Amino acid sequence: MNNVQGTGPVRPAQPVRVVIVDDHAIFRSGLKADLDANIQVVGEAATVEQAIAVIAHERPEVVLLDVHLPGGLGGGGREVIAGSATLLGSTKFLALSVSDAAEDVVAVIRAGARGYVTKTISGAEITDAVFRVAGGDAVFSPRLAGFVLDAFGTAPADIADDELDRLSARELEVMRLIARGYSYKEVAKELFISIKTVETHVSAVLRKLQLSSRHELTKWAAERRLL
Amino acid sequence: MSTALTRPPLVRSSDRIIAGVCSGLAAHLGWPVKNVRIGMALATLAGGAGLAFYGWLWIMVPTADESARRNARRPASPIAPAVSLVPPVRIDPAFGAAPPAGAPPWGMSDAGAAAPAAAYAPGAGPANSYGTAAVPPGPSAGGYGPPLAGHAGRPPWFRFRSMRYGKEILLGAGLLLVAGILIAQLLGVDVPLGTLIPAAAVLGGAAIAWMQLDETRRAGLLDKTKADQAGGWARLAAGLALVVAGVLVMVSGSGSWEQTWLALLASVAVLGGVVLVLLPWALKFWRDLEAERAGRVRETERAEIAAHLHDSVLQTLALIQRRAGNEHDVVRLARAQERELRGWLFQDPGRDVGQLSERIKATAAEVEDFLGNAVEVVSVGDTAMTEAHEALVQASREAMLNASRHGGGSVSVYLEVSDGRAEVYVKDRGPGFELNDVPEDRLGVRESIIGRMKRHGGTASITSTPDGTEVRLGLPALQTDNAEGKS
Numbered sequence: 001m002n003n004v005q006g007t008g009p010v011r012p013a014q015p016v017r018v019v020i021v022d023d024h025a026i027f028r029s030g031l032k033a034d035l036d037a038n039i040q041v042v043g044e045a046a047t048v049e050q051a052i053a054v055i056a057h058e059r060p061e062v063v064l065l066d067v068h069l070p071g072g073l074g075g076g077g078r079e080v081i082a083g084s085a086t087l088l089g090s091t092k093f094l095a096l097s098v099s100d101a102a103e104d105v106v107a108v109i110r111a112g113a114r115g116y117v118t119k120t121i122s123g124a125e126i127t128d129a130v131f132r133v134a135g136g137d138a139v140f141s142p143r144l145a146g147f148v149l150d151a152f153g154t155a156p157a158d159i160a161d162d163e164l165d166r167l168s169a170r171e172l173e174v175m176r177l178i179a180r181g182y183s184y185k186e187v188a189k190e191l192f193i194s195i196k197t198v199e200t201h202v203s204a205v206l207r208k209l210q211l212s213s214r215h216e217l218t219k220w221a222a223e224r225r226l227l
Numbered sequence: 228m229s230t231a232l233t234r235p236p237l238v239r240s241s242d243r244i245i246a247g248v249c250s251g252l253a254a255h256l257g258w259p260v261k262n263v264r265i266g267m268a269l270a271t272l273a274g275g276a277g278l279a280f281y282g283w284l285w286i287m288v289p290t291a292d293e294s295a296r297r298n299a300r301r302p303a304s305p306i307a308p309a310v311s312l313v314p315p316v317r318i319d320p321a322f323g324a325a326p327p328a329g330a331p332p333w334g335m336s337d338a339g340a341a342a343p344a345a346a347y348a349p350g351a352g353p354a355n356s357y358g359t360a361a362v363p364p365g366p367s368a369g370g371y372g373p374p375l376a377g378h379a380g381r382p383p384w385f386r387f388r389s390m391r392y393g394k395e396i397l398l399g400a401g402l403l404l405v406a407g408i409l410i411a412q413l414l415g416v417d418v419p420l421g422t423l424i425p426a427a428a429v430l431g432g433a434a435i436a437w438m439q440l441d442e443t444r445r446a447g448l449l450d451k452t453k454a455d456q457a458g459g460w461a462r463l464a465a466g467l468a469l470v471v472a473g474v475l476v477m478v479s480g481s482g483s484w485e486q487t488w489l490a491l492l493a494s495v496a497v498l499g500g501v502v503l504v505l506l507p508w509a510l511k512f513w514r515d516l517e518a519e520r521a522g523r524v525r526e527t528e529r530a531e532i533a534a535h536l537h538d539s540v541l542q543t544l545a546l547i548q549r550r551a552g553n554e555h556d557v558v559r560l561a562r563a564q565e566r567e568l569r570g571w572l573f574q575d576p577g578r579d580v581g582q583l584s585e586r587i588k589a590t591a592a593e594v595e596d597f598l599g600n601a602v603e604v605v606s607v608g609d610t611a612m613t614e615a616h617e618a619l620v621q622a623s624r625e626a627m628l629n630a631s632r633h634g635g636g637s638v639s640v641y642l643e644v645s646d647g648r649a650e651v652y653v654k655d656r657g658p659g660f661e662l663n664d665v666p667e668d669r670l671g672v673r674e675s676i677i678g679r680m681k682r683h684g685g686t687a688s689i690t691s692t693p694d695g696t697e698v699r700l701g702l703p704a705l706q707t708d709n710a711e712g713k714s
Contacts, residue, residue, distance in 0.1 A: 146641070176643070179605045180639060
């Protein structure tokens, strides 16, 4: 899980405004204590309804969002993102979960989250991930990269294929390295490219994951009881 | 009696003139075939009795093939009920000597679902009792032949026989009674047939209906096998019709058809009315039964979950409280418990555990337990295990142990299988080391990782930087012989 460590993104001059959405008060307070001083927690919520209200009111830069939440129609984190759809341009969602189940990860990413980390992540790592998401980048854990490779296949794109349906050779390389536990910085070093280029590739993969209606992705998800 | 210890089953032989009845009977009784055939022919001359007997046996006795198939099918029927939550009930007459519903009703263990399925032998009906008659008694039965053999009875024989062939004996007794009555009539004795026949009908009908009730009760009213239920309804209807007809004839007393028909119509109408009135109660009773059963199923599930949580999570939490001072132990316990619970919650039970990814994950868990550092496995693709894959798993294990021991932090493991080619990457964030600096006698890296992979046609390479070390293992697809690796 160290992939988001390293030099990391540029720290913003002003503190990042964050809302924490999780139904466990113990976890919220623990997370608050773990976060960097440069992150300002402006609101907390424990249910879907509370979360949508707090987000609309506070308009934070980043929402740390638990995937499984009570309330609403039972959609959990996905429903919160859908309910805050008008804010998606300014507010970024970073999904947190105790679960590594593929359906949870992919569902919340496809709903619009900019990244996915598990709750066992350390305070420094989550701080880094928040900065990265606030800066507009995507946060891929090794496991998420593994899911992407599994879903899109490990063969590079043909020219004839729809651009959204397959990863380019370079994107595949980046995903593989992230799955192997490389940080963005290490990926950049390994592939002789800049960190910025790595971030661009990762964001492109995230976009494909969110937008692709690819046949195999559907099949893959169905096999994991996603749809 | 000792000669009868290993009496062959009564089956229709393939060595036959007409249907193999005589030779089968001869083999069963241990008599010469010729004698049996002559006896049968003589009996045929006596008013066709032999012919009737022959026909009876032809219909009722299975051929050797059928019998073998039935016997092979009987023990441990593979057809488990879809929902194996009903208590295990034995309804197969073949097991009639055993007490019904012997096993504990709710399996709480992991094998709970399997146990009732094994004890459950479906497809039992009255028709099966004939098959039973053809089954040879096992050694424990002391070698007493089926009733056809006609050996003198002794107390144990009778007890055993009466339990096992109760229906046949009843039928036989009934037929003997009828024969006796007919003979008495022939001899000129006045038998009150007008009373006897309706009484017999009532008795027969009642017997059929009660047999049905008995079996339904044995099945705990829970058996949903359609065929069985259909048979049950048919039997109930037949029993009812017999009783009603018998009672009517007996009560009306006259032999007149007209009167009987009228009475029959009236009684059917009355019965219909009664059914109409009682139907709501019956439906309510049935629904209550269904609700109770559903509740019991839920209760069983809840109990199983509670048992699992108790055995795993509560025990771990207790351990963590006792070791709260030791951070290393707490982390290790929490990781192990998380893994176990995750596996229990999300694992597909139908998943094949012989797959490469499962083995790598199990190995990672083992290393994690052993050294305490987290080992994260990400896998893409999968393949079945072969000998070479086993070597890959062993080499990966060695690499994980090294990474966890010397890296001193969490270890990332990535497995990718595409087009049959398997690759494993093991990465740590330790200070790194120079392969050339490793002493020759250190078998870990040289022998267990590099040597092992080479012996199985794979590749292994180690990249070490101050930021960490990565071991890359590659195993080419089986048939294709291109061993070019990434190394």
